[in-house]
Amino acid sequence: MIRVVLADDEAVIRAGVRMILSADPEIEVVAEAADGRALIELVRAHRPDVALVDIRMPELDGLTATAELRRVAPGTAVLIMTTFGNDAYIARALGDGAAGFLLKTGDPREFLLGVRAVAEGAAYLSPRVASRVINELTGEQLARGAAARDRTGVLTNREREVLGLVGEGLSNAEIARRLHLVEGSVKTYVSTILGRLGVRNRVQAAIIAHEAGLVDRT
Template structure:
C-alpha cells in the first residue's frame, strides 16, 4: 500500500485529489494538511511514501514545504501539484529535491501514475512539463552537452547502465529486473550516481543523461 500525505489550502480541491488517488486500491491518503507547515509536521509524524503538495499555499508554501520534507524526511518522495506551469516553479521544485511535478489541469490518471512512479523510486513529470524542462535549461546547448559528457565520464560502466535506465524513467525495481540485480543494489548505485554527478534527484540526473546522449528523448 502506498501511503500519501496530501496538502492543499482548499478543502474541496483536497477532496477531489483524494478521490482520484484513493480510486486506486493501492493508494491510501493517511493525512491531509491545509498549509505547508502542517504538511511537514504530518510527514515527520507519519513517514509516508509520498507527499503531494500544492505549490501555492498561504504561509509556508509548497516549495518551502518540499524543501523541508526533502531535508528532514528524504525517504518521502515529493510530488508538486499546481495550476501554474511557470518555468521558475519547475526549476525551484526540482532544485529542492521534488521527484514529480504535475499540473492540476492534467489527466487525473497522470496523478495516480505520478504517485505510483515516485513511490517506486522513479521520477515523474507530466509530459507538458518534461518538454519545458528540456526547452528551458538555459545556457549554450553545446556547452551543456560537453559539461554533461564530462560529468558522466566519472561513472563506471555499470553506473552508466543504471543512469541510462533511470533516465528512461524506470523505477529501481524495473532497473533491477533489466540488469539482473537486486533492488537494494540498484538503490546503492542510484545514490552513488547522484553523489558523483552532484545532483539532488533523479530528474536532474535524467536531464544530464539526456544531454550526454545516453537516452534519445527528454525525461
C-alpha cells in the first residue's frame, strides 16, 4: 500500500485529488493538510511514502515545506502540484529535493502515475509541464544543452542509456526490464550516474537527460 499525505489549502482540490487517488486500491490518503506547518506535523506522525504538496499554501508555503520535509522525513518522496503560473518556483523546489511535478489541470491519471513513480524511487515530470520546467531551469537553452552534453560525456554508453530512461521517469524495475538487466545492476548504474553528474536526486538527473537530448521524445 502506498501511503499519501495530501496538502492543499483548497478543500475542493483536496477532495478532487483524493477521489482520483481512491481509484487505485493500492494508494491510500492517510491524512490531509491545509497549510505547510500542518503538513510537516502530519508527515512526522504518519511517515507516508509520498507527500503530495501544493506550492502555494498559507503559514508555510509548499517550497519551504519541501525543504523541511527532506530534512525531517527523508524517506517521504515529495510530489509537487503546480500550475503554469507557478513555473518560476520549480528550480527552487528541485534544489530542495522534490521528486516530481504534476499539473493540477492535467490528465487525472497523471496523479496515479506520479504517486506510483515517486513511491518507487523514480522521478516524475508531468508531460505537459516537463518542457516548461526545463525551460525555466535552462535559461539559454542552447548553452545549457551544450553544458549538459559535456557533463554526460563522462558517462559510458550504458550509463547514458540508463540516464535517458531515468529522464523518461522509469523506475529501476522498469529500466531493468527495458534493458534486460537485473534490478540491482540498474540501482548501481543510477548511483554511479548521480555521483558522476554531481546531482542529488533522480529529478535533477532527469533534467540533465532532457537538456542533453538523451530522452526519447517519440
